[in-house]
Amino acid sequence: QVQLVESGGGVVQPGRSLRLSCAASGFTFSTYGMHWVRQAPGKGLEWVAVVSYDGSDKYYADSVKGRFTISRDNSKNTLYLQMNSLRAEDTAVYYCAKTYSSGSLADAFDIWGQGTMVTVSS
């Protein structure tokens, strides 16, 4: 079945870095845009970034631009989020999500992972 499994979360000090991974299975990963969406404790959903099916196009939320980098390895069916210069306000559950339509970036998020928790604290 279609599945996304995130990993790499944990506790990190402010200013440090962390890399999240999202392993995809059950669909042709290389044909879909992929996203990261986060949710701070007790708060709503916040879109973080998107990467096109081939990795050539990337867009970011203003809150993470210049600090976070989204990437993918289609040979490994894996999505990544490199997070640098982390701040307390980056504390959240990070979900990876698949774009509904093949080849598109700006569409629904039809499949979500279970999320991985990132806590930025000294």
Add this chain to the structure above:
Amino acid sequence: SYELTQPPSVSVSPGQTASITCSGAKLGDKYAYWYQQKPGQSPVLVIYHDSKRPSGIPERFSGSNSGNTATLTISGTQAMDEADYYCQAWDSSTAVFGGGTKLTVL
């Protein structure tokens, strides 16, 4: 930056119709999407392209989008529909979520 506004909470009696609104500038010119999130779970897509239901989503879920407002309607609301609901749209290659609406079935 683009903003979507939802009511923080909506209450409905079992079997009745619940309507959750989402407001944004010229939202009707964009596609609206709706997600359901139950406590401790990942979000689930319930409406895409304003009014389409993904496979597996019950027929009681419907959507509309016109002018500045998109609406998620749940007909014959059941206890299992109690959850947080988020609207979402795209603006200039950026995805925007509404603040979420807590639907209480009582």
